[in-house]
Amino acid sequence: MSKKLNIGLFGFGVVGQGLYDIIRTKNLNLEIVKIAIKDPNKQRTLPEELFTTDRDEILNNPEINTIVELINDTEAAFEIVSRALSSGKNVVSASKKMIATYLNELIELQHKHGTSLLYEGAVCGSIPIIRNLEEYYDNELLHSISGIFNGSSNYILSKGFLENLDYDSALKQAQELGFAETDPTMDVGGFDAKFKLIIAASHAYGVIVDPKDVLNIGIQNLSANDIQYAREKNLKIKLVPVAKELDARHVAMFVLPKFVTESEFLYNVEYEYNGVTVQAAFADQQFFFGKGAGGHPTGSAVLSDIAALRYDYAYEYKKAKAVRDLNFTNNVELNIYLRYEDEELVNALAFIHIKERFYSGDYKFVTGKINLQKLIDNQQRISDNKAFVAFADQLTGVSLASA
Ligand SMILES: NC(=O)C1=CN([C@@H]2O[C@H](COP(=O)(O)OP(=O)(O)OC[C@H]3O[C@@H](n4cnc5c(N)ncnc54)[C@H](OP(=O)(O)O)[C@@H]3O)[C@@H](O)[C@H]2O)C=CC1
Numbered sequence: 186m187s188k189k190l191n192i193g194l195f196g197f198g199v200v201g202q203g204l205y206d207i208i209r210t211k212n213l214n215l216e217i218v219k220i221a222i223k224d225p226n227k228q229r230t231l232p233e234e235l236f237t238t239d240r241d242e243i244l245n246n247p248e249i250n251t252i253v254e255l256i257n258d259t260e261a262a263f264e265i266v267s268r269a270l271s272s273g274k275n276v277v278s279a280s281k282k283m284i285a286t287y288l289n290e291l292i293e294l295q296h297k298h299g300t301s302l303l304y305e306g307a308v309c310g311s312i313p314i315i316r317n318l319e320e321y322y323d324n325e326l327l328h329s330i331s332g333i334f335n336g337s338s339n340y341i342l343s344k345g346f347l348e349n350l351d352y353d354s355a356l357k358q359a360q361e362l363g364f365a366e367t368d369p370t371m372d373v374g375g376f377d378a379k380f381k382l383i384i385a386a387s388h389a390y391g392v393i394v395d396p397k398d399v400l401n402i403g404i405q406n407l408s409a410n411d412i413q414y415a416r417e418k419n420l421k422i423k424l425v426p427v428a429k430e431l432d433a434r435h436v437a438m439f440v441l442p443k444f445v446t447e448s449e450f451l452y453n454v455e456y457e458y459n460g461v462t463v464q465a466a467f468a469d470q471q472f473f474f475g476k477g478a479g480g481h482p483t484g485s486a487v488l489s490d491i492a493a494l495r496y497d498y499a500y501e502y503k504k505a506k507a508v509r510d511l512n513f514t515n516n517v518e519l520n521i522y523l524r525y526e527d528e529e530l531v532n533a534l535a536f537i538h539i540k541e542r543f544y545s546g547d548y549k550f551v552t553g554k555i556n557l558q559k560l561i562d563n564q565q566r567i568s569d570n571k572a573f574v575a576f577a578d579q580l581t582g583v584s585l586a587s588a
C-alpha cells in the first residue's frame with residue numbers, strides 16, 4: 186500500500202497549474218493541502234483559502250509530508266527546498282537553475298536527513314531521462330549524451346526555418362505559450378540547456394560541475410546568412426548541449442548551436458519538442474523524444490515523481506559513488522563555424538586549423554578547429570561582435586587537446 190501524500194505546492198504558474206489539472210483527473214492517494222504563491226492580488230482559479238503567501242504555513246505544517254516546488258525564483262526555491270529536506274519532507278522540483286547551481290548541497294542534505302529530492306520535470310519536460318540515466322543505464326558506459334534540451338529556443342528555430350517567422354515574433358509566441366523562462370535570455374542564451382545538461386551529466390557520469398565552468402553560446406546572434414548557409418547544405422541549426430566522455434579520465438560539456446544533418450535524430454525535432462541522444466558502449470545509440478516545455482508535459486513528469494515518492498523512491502547517484510577518476514575538462518578540440526565582422530576575433534580564437542574562409546560583402550565566415558577554452562576566453566567578445574558560432578561536426582570529432 187502506498188503512503189498518503191499531503192502536499193504543499195509552491196507556485197501556481199504554468200507548471201503548477203498544469204500539474205493541478207492533471208491531478209484533478211486522477212484518483213491518487215494524495216491531497217494538495219496548501220499552495221504558496223507570491224502575489225496575493227492575482228486572480229486564481231481555485232478557492233482563496235487554498236492559497237498563502239507565507240511559506241512557513243506550509244513548511245512548518247507537520248501534516249504536510251511532501252513539498253512540490255514550482256516557482257521561478259532560484260534563491261527562494263533553494264531556501265524552500267533546503268528547509269523542506271532538512272525537516273524530513275520529501276521534495277519534487279522543476280527548478281533546473283536552482284538544482285544545477287546547488288546540486289552538491291542538495292545531495293548532502295538528502296544524505297544527512299534521509300529525505301528525497303526528485304526533479305524529472307527539470308530536464309527536458311516530459312522526457313523521463315533522469316530516471317533512465319539513474320536506473321536503466323546505471324551499469325552502462327555512456328560515451329555521450331546530447332540533444333535538444335530547450336523548448337523555447339527550438340520553437341524559435343523551427344518558426345524561423347520552417348515558417349520564416351522572425352526571431353522576435355517567435356520568441357514572443359514562446360513566451361505567450363508559457364515555454365520561456367521569466368528571463369528569456371536563459372533560453373536563447375543556452376543557460377537553461379546548460380543547467381539541464383549539468384543535471385543529466387551528474388546522473389550519466391557522476392561528475393558535478395559548476396555552471397560557471399561550462400560554455401554556453403546561444404542563438405541570439407543567428408542571422409539570415411547563417412540560415413541560408415545551413416539551407417544550402419541541407420542542414421538545420423539546433424541548440425545542442427553535449428556531454429562527452431573523451432577518455433577514461435576526462436569528460437567535456439558545452440552548449441552550442443549545431444549544424445544538424447538529415448541523418449541525425451535531432452533534425453526532425455521541431456518546435457517545443459526536445460530530444461535526447463544517448464550513445465552507450467553496448468546499447469549503442471538510443472533516442473528519447475517528447476515535449477520539453479509547457480504546463481501539462483512538465484506537469485506529467487512532476488506527477489510521475491510525486492507518485493514515485495509514495496513508494497519512497499530516491500536517487501542513489503550511483504555513478505557518483507562508483508570509484509572512477511573522471512574529471513571535467515575544457516581542454517578540448519572541436520570544429521566550428523564562425524560568422525564574424527571583426528578580424529581580431531578570428532585571431533583571438535587562434536584556430537588550430539582553418540578549413541574554409543569566405544568573404545562576400547558584409548558576410549564573412551571561417552570554419553575550422555579550435556580549442557574550447559578559446560571560446561570560453563572570448564565569450565564576451567563574441568557577444569559584443571554579434572558573431573555567430575556553431576558546432577560544425579559530429580560528436581566523434583570532439584577530442585581531448587593533444588598538448
Ligand atoms: N514553463 C515550463 O515549460 C517549464 C518550467 N520549468 C521550471 O518550473 C518553474 C516554474 O515555471 P513556470 O510555472 O513556467 O513559472 P511561472 O512564472 O508561470 O510561475 C511561477 C510561480 O511561482 C510563484 N512564485 C514566485 N516566487 C515565489 C515565492 N517566493 N514563493 C511562492 N511562490 C512564488 C508565482 O507566484 P504568482 O502566481 O503569485 O506570481 C507563480 O505562481 C521554474 O523554475 C521553471 O524554470 C521547468 C520545466 C518546464
Ligand SMILES: N[C@@H](CC=O)C(=O)O
Nearest residue numbers: 335336337364366478
Ligand atoms: N524554458 C524552458 C522550459 C522547460 O524547461 C524551455 O523552453 O525548455
